[in-house]
Ligand SMILES: NC(=O)C1=CN([C@@H]2O[C@H](COP(=O)(O)OP(=O)(O)OC[C@H]3O[C@@H](n4cnc5c(N)ncnc54)[C@H](OP(=O)(O)O)[C@@H]3O)[C@@H](O)[C@H]2O)C=CC1
Ligand SMILES: O=C(O)CCC(=O)C(=O)O
């Protein structure tokens with residue numbers, strides 16, 4: 001932002017957070033206007049991103065700007081202040097559903113090419129690829145991550161503990177991962193001695209050299225890793241684990257992160273499906289190829305493609321698929337009532353949230369009969385899977401954690417500038433031939449890294465730039481001092497990449513005053529054990545981790561401690577001085593949308609938005625020395641605490657307070673706190689009036705908000721909602737609206 005206006009950019013995203021925004025944003029604007037802060041809305045929903053990609057297919061009035069690119073640019077400016085709500089990281093199925101909805105609404109965008117063959121189709125597939133998977137967060141995350149449960153939230157959870165399942169010592173639930181042939185097994189890592197331009201190529205055994213990336217610019221002191229996953233080892237692993245699972249009778253469940261690992265994990269997922277239904281794929285594989293079926297997108301896409309076949313052919317295929325199930329283990333279900341299994345879609349079971357949910361419930365997942373069973377949690381890649389087994393071991397021995405007494409585990413995560421695996425998808429390839437995969441210096445021809453791969457193996461390079469590592473170490477030291485809490489860097493010296501990081505962490509720690517601080521480096525399994533021993537004794541420990549463990553741990557501990565990661569404070573201090581304030585650490589809760597549409601009750605808790613808003617306003621207050629903003633931020637935090645103490649968070653049940661009611665109480669308490677403060681008399685007078693109006697009408701407003709519940713509603717779309725309909729549904733109290741919308 002070149003002008004000096006005090007501005008917050010609030011993101012318009014998808015699903016439940018989008019619905020909540022329709023109710024919350026007018027309230028936020030009412031309050032921030034009093035401190036001369038403008039709150040601009042930036043639409044980065046999956047629908048808006050798709051439309052921004054295809055202007056030439058749209059009429060002028062249908063075209064939309066590329067807001068994500070603009071926000072990405074703004075992350076480089078020190079005055080930037082963005083509140084980022086969770087957004088859909090779309091699977092192929094979700095993207096196709098979004099395209100279909102937009103086409104039905106008169107946007108003449110092209111169909112998604114399932115099986116691109118011509119150059120034109122491939123170019124189209126690449127353009128749509130930009131909206132696939134996790135494509136928003138990596139653009140905005142130009143800083144490292146600081147996620148924690150604020151004291152008020154932690155105290156609330158201690159007073160009002162959520163339910164926890166019971167862990168039995170004889171539980172048969174366990175984690176299975178590969179022991180050889182996975183990314184961990186053969187990883188190589190180096191720190192660059194100078195800036196270099198490299199290419200990635202495959203030297204085929206057949207004599208052909210395929211250049212897969214002709215120019216990749218690497219910085220001095222950057223860490224790069226080369227690793228591969230053997231298709232054969234993966235398929236053998238699945239075969240063994242499925243057989244073990246069938247014999248032992250526990251549920252088979254696969255936990256991947258196909259959204260963020262958007263190239264490798266759909267392939268890893270697809271192999272599991274093909275091994276499970278091996279006989280059917282042997283018999284019908286060629287026909288499936290003809291139909292353009294790609295089970296990397298889940299069984300949902302297979303069923304969709306065979307739906308139009310003549311009944312006899314379709315039934316034959318269905319019979320063959322069912323016959324496979326007879327000889328395979330029972331699958332964990334996503335929705336047992338609708339018969340949706342773990343193999344339905346690769347983005348239905350997302351490891352960061354799915355493993356904690358399973359551990360919270362005592363190691364159980366749903367079977368097809370709607371009952372809970374022990375399970376085999378399959379996470380093929382061993383690198384990080386072992387932390388979950390360590391936690392399971394702990395729970396089996398000690399029982400599940402007690403939210404009333406357990407300590408907290410905040411995280412400082414290395415994620416800036418697409419660090420590590422989560423930034424690797426444009427450098428990940430499924431090998432077309434056997435040969436040598438290598439990274440070569442373009443200028444000198446020097447081979448920096450090389451690995452032998454076979455056809456079908458997945459190979460990739462990951463990058464971690466040096467400045468983000470320095471910033472991460474600084475953030476960890478600052479957090480240790482501010483929170484007076486020990487920090488553990490979860491780094492494994494036996495893993496080449498992490499060994500490079502250990503050298504840097506040791507060196508950069510010397511740049512800071514660490515006197516009196518407890519900072520240790522431990523391998524992941526030891527770090528988990530150490531942290532859990534402390535958690536169980538009510539002690540807090542900051543985890544400083546790489547990007548994947550950041551993702552895993554910031555769902556794992558919050559889900560156990562608070563019941564959901566939506567209640568986390570999630571700050572990304574941007575390296576160029578701006579602030580990105582994420583709301584919570586969780587997703588966009590599609591099930592909540594379903595409940596709203598069926599019952600007009602939105603159980604989405606905007607606590608993450610409240611917490612992010614307070615730090616965002618505080619940041620503006622400090623940067624612009626805006627006293628009113630500082631008061632707004634302080635009072636918002638107190639109002640949020642009151643909201644928790646007075647039990648005004650959304651209930652899950654129709655007819656009770658929902659998201660909209662909790663927004664009313666936030667404004668009531670916030671106005672009250674502003675009216676009561678004595679630092680700024682103008683603000684106090686202004687908000688005294690608002691508070692009186694709100695409190696005088698509390699009963700009738702809550703009545704109006706609750707009366708609309710219980711009936712189905714329509715917001716005019718899923719990916720592209722009708723803003724007027726949405727606003728009407730999310731702001732159903734005429735009196736509340738007139739108080740909020742009054743300009744004064
Ligand atoms: N930062 C981001 O942008 C992120 C985006 N995602 C995206 O979100 C989508 C869904 O992700 P998934 O991991 O399946 O599920 P979610 O994290 O959206 O939700 C899992 C469950 O957590 C509970 N929950 C989450 N947020 C809230 C909240 N604010 N208030 C109350 N309860 C909450 C809900 O439980 P219950 O249903 O029992 O109420 C929900 O069903 C995907 O498209 C995914 O890619 C995921 C993670 C982060
Ligand atoms: O970007 C995404 O798809 C998910 C992000 C996420 O899960 C996280 O940052 O915790």
Ligand SMILES: [Mg+2]
Nearest residue numbers: 352551555585
């Ligand atoms: Mg996550």
